[in-house]
Amino acid sequence: MTASDPIDAARLNLLLNELRLPAIKHLWSAFTERADKEGWPAARLLSALAEHEIAEGGQRRIERHLAEARLPPGKTLAGFNFDAVPTISKARVMALVAGDSWLEAGANLILFGPPGGGKTHLAAAIGLGLIENGWRVLFTRTTDLVQKLQVARRELALEAAITRLDKYHLIILDDLAYVTKDQPETSVLFELISARYERRSIAITANQPFGDWNRIFPDPAMTLAAVDRLVHHSTILELNVESYRRREAIDQQRGPGRPASRATLKTQPD
Structure with missing residues (x-):
């Protein structure tokens, strides 16, 4: 695959599902569009997506723990x-x-x-x-x-x-x-x-x-x-x-x- 090849969005979403990365699945399209417009280096895009995944993963974990705590x-x-x-x-x-x-x-x-x-x-x-x-x-x-x-x-x-x-x-x-x-x-x-x-x-x-x-x-x-x-x-x-x-x-x-x-x-x- 070269940089000019089109992205298969459906396949990418399946891969992100398999990797259990729901935040990245939800955000990647908007983030890549912004990265293209603003000329982000690949490392910055990857870092931004990873930070959001970690943050949302932490919030989902807290929500699960709240549900099981029965407070x-x-x-x-x-x-x-x-x-x-x-x-x-x-x-x-x-x-x-x-x-x-x-x-x-x-x-x-x-x-x-x-x-x-x-x-x-x-x-x-x-x-x-x-x-x-x-x-x-x-x-x-x-x-x-x-x-x-x-x-x-x-x-x-x-x-x-x-x-x-x-x-x-x-x-x-x-x-x-x-x-x-x-x-x-x-x-x-x-x-x-x-x-x-x-x-x-x-x-x-x-x-x-x-x-x-x-x-x-x-x-x-x-x-x-x-x-x-x-x-x-x-x-x-x-x-x-x-x-x-x-x-x-x-x-x-x-x-x-x-x-x-x-x-x-x-x-x-x-």
Whole structure:
């Protein structure tokens, strides 16, 4: 083929499909036309097309990871009112969202606070920020994941099910306290915690402090071992604030025109 030979556009598109280069397939015609008009060298044209493919590939990857993460909608850091939660440092949260050091080390994140206090919002918002920075995250109610792992155990596939979760750099277990206190549930939960220890990260939201986790793990030795594995390398965030939902109910009873007695979150958490 010489420089003057016509381009077989249909064949080129097939080749780009085969190479899985959808951005270049979409852009090559416009870019080559511009390159011809402006006299670009071939290397500049190739570089421009490659840069767009990489950029769009990254965006497609983020969109896939967002879809698989199952994050609750609307829970963003921009929508979280840090002024209403003075125990939480915004700078510290932003450092967590950067993610590189603690996720690479398989460290954990634990968020304590009352029901409606913003734990789920903050955990989900951190998860969203991590996905935008290239990490893979799974958000799930603890009871939902435990039930799936129980099914896997009955099918003699628990180890494989836990191994499949390794693709997620972070699993967010929401509402730990609602796990039923029985041996099968606590057993699979403990196995998940143990399997990810110092390898992959877990984030947990919980209403109860560690001293009350014997209500979750009926075996004291299991409770101690679970807490030890979670806390060994962890960041603990305490949201010691009044429930937003309770505050909202009181404000509605008070009626319009009467200011709230304290700051509340701008968007309803949890």
